[in-house]
Amino acid sequence: MNRIGERMREYRRSIKMTQADFASRLGVTGAAVSAYETGNRLPSYEVLVKIANILGVSTDALLGRQSADRVVVDVTSLTPRQRSLVQDMVEEFAAGNRRGDAL
Structure with missing residues (x-):
C-alpha cells in the first residue's frame, strides 16, 4: 500500500489542483506525479519537501507521522x-x- 502517494493525491485534490498543475509547480513531469501517487516511484527528499510546501502540509503529515488536521502555511x-x-x-x-x- 502506498500511503505517501495516497496522502499526496488526497491533499492535492482537496485544494482542487490537477496533476498537471501540481507537476508544473513541483518542477517535474506529470508522469512523475502519477508515479508518486500510484506508488511506482518515491519522491526524493528535496521533492518531498517541495510537495509539502505546495500542499500546505508538513512532511510528517505526508509520511503519516502527524495528524492530517495540522496545516502548514x-x-x-x-x-x-x-x-x-x-x-x-x-x-x-x-x-x-x-x-x-x-x-
Missing part, C-alpha cells in the same frame, strides 16, 4: 512584522476555540 515572503501579526491572529483564534466562541 508558508510565510517566508512576509516581513517579520507581518509574520508576527499572523501568529497573533492564529493564537487569538485558538484561544477563542478553547473558550467555545469560535467564528
Whole structure:
C-alpha cells in the first residue's frame, strides 16, 4: 500500500489542483506525479519537501507521522512584522476555540 502517494493525491485534490498543475509547480513531469501517487516511484527528499510546501502540509503529515488536521502555511515572503501579526491572529483564534466562541 502506498500511503505517501495516497496522502499526496488526497491533499492535492482537496485544494482542487490537477496533476498537471501540481507537476508544473513541483518542477517535474506529470508522469512523475502519477508515479508518486500510484506508488511506482518515491519522491526524493528535496521533492518531498517541495510537495509539502505546495500542499500546505508538513512532511510528517505526508509520511503519516502527524495528524492530517495540522496545516502548514508558508510565510517566508512576509516581513517579520507581518509574520508576527499572523501568529497573533492564529493564537487569538485558538484561544477563542478553547473558550467555545469560535467564528
